[in-house]
Amino acid sequence: MPADQKPTASVWTRTRPGRREHLTREQIVAEAIRLLDAEGVEELSMRKLGTRLGTAATSLYRHVASKDELIELVVDDVYGEPDLPAAVDAARWRAAVTRTATELRAMTLRHPWIAPELGQVGLVHIGPNAMRMSSALLAQFEAAGFGADEMDQAMGTLMAYVIGIATSEAAYLSLIARSGKTEQEWVADLRPAFDEAAREHPRLRAGSSARQDVHPQRIRDDNFAYGLERVLDGLAARLTP
Incomplete structure (x- = not known):
């Protein structure tokens, strides 16, 4: 690296404040996640977070240099939720x-605000939980028989599918939550308008009618499982001698 070029700044490479601090990074992250789950990423600010923690925003900056750094920390903390196979x-x-x-997918739906952040942060994220997740996935693809040159691509393909579908689901569920209705009520209320719009599109009408009595969550679960199986079918085909 040239002498005049600074290393890329990251919350993971900076020295943390001493342990005498009355407020810890872990407390800040935990409260930020509660705020995000309740109000969404648009409402996250250092001032609001400081108020919830009973301190001034300036105290938070001793631990986190910016809102972007805070997002890195909360995303990595949430990445620690999934239970990964040991071997x-x-x-x-x-x-x-x-x-x-x-x-x-379940992690993303528990925290709908995280969906767009995964795509932005995931490509450069070096937090410990994200690294653990990536390492575990690579181990799974290595066990399958993928070579070192293809494990990363297999993992990237899987993550693109999961993050893509979970982002759509999270946006859909957030829309329903704002309506004050349950998912089943929202779908039932929309059905007459859909049926009317689909009168000239028999294929759409037939597919919708076939699943009319199935709970919408079951449909989402089935759709996710179907797509995941097809992605894995394609990856497995790469292993065929």
Whole structure:
């Protein structure tokens, strides 16, 4: 690196304040997640967070240099929620990857605000939980038989699918939450308008009618599982001699 070029700044590479501080980084992150879960990322500010913690925003800046750094920290903390398989063998790699993907989707739906952040932060995130997640996924693909040159691509393909579908689901569920209705009520209220709009589109009408009595959450779960299986089918085909 040239002498006049500074290293990339990251919350993970800066020295943390001494332990005598009355407020810790962990307390800040935990309260930020509660705020985000309740109000969304648009309402997150250092001033509001300081008020919730009973301190001035300036005290937070001793631990976190900016809102962007705070987002890095909360995303990594949430990445620590999934329960990852401890070990994987070649016979069970698909089950392990399916479990990890399902846990990632559930994590995203528990914290809808995180969905767009995963795409922005995930490419450069070096937090310990994100690294642990990536390492566990790579181990699963290595057990499957992927070479070192293809494990990263297999993992990236899986993550693109999970984050993509979970982002759509999170936005959909947030819209319903703002309506004050349950998902079942919201879908039932929308159905007459959909049926009317689909009168000239028989394929849309047939698909909707076939699942009319299925709970919407079950439909979402089935759709996720179907897509995940097809992604894994495609990846498994790469392993065929």
